[in-house]
Amino acid sequence: MGKWIVIVQWGDYQHELNRGAESTKDQALEELRAAAQTYLPNPGIQEKWRRVYRFADRESYFVVIKGATTKWRCTFRLAELVSDSTDPAVAGKAQAEDTAADMAAEPQDRVPPGFG
Structure with missing residues (x-):
């Protein structure tokens, strides 16, 4: 469970929508x-x-939002905090989660019965 945020971007501008306390991925998805x-x-x-x-x-x-005189195009995305220079524990936690996910995704060799 890391800190998840919602980022909105339009043009060259980016903005975090949920700053502050830790939020789960589910909370960020809802937002x-x-x-x-x-x-x-x-x-x-x-x-x-x-x-x-x-x-x-x-x-x-x-x-895409149509206003009175212009159209606005915005992209909304989720992002997880994986490194924080003020809190090195964040990076360690993220690396541990990535390692566990990588191990689960690795192909598992299985020897068919009769071949071994």
Whole structure:
């Protein structure tokens, strides 16, 4: 369980939506889904319509918002904190999780019966 955040990006601008206390991946996914439906990159936008596209990974969205005079295109993604120079334990925890995941994903050799 690391610290997960939602990042929204439009143009050259990026913004973290959930800062602060530790959040689980499930909590961040919930915030991600809500943000894709409600977030406005500029509080003055008079929204005419919104199109929300979900990427195949099901953990990121592309949103097109039509305002009164312009269209905004935003990408919403999840990110996990894996390194923090102020807290070296974060990197150790992330490396341990990556190692465990890599070991589980490795192919397992199996000798068929009668060959051994």
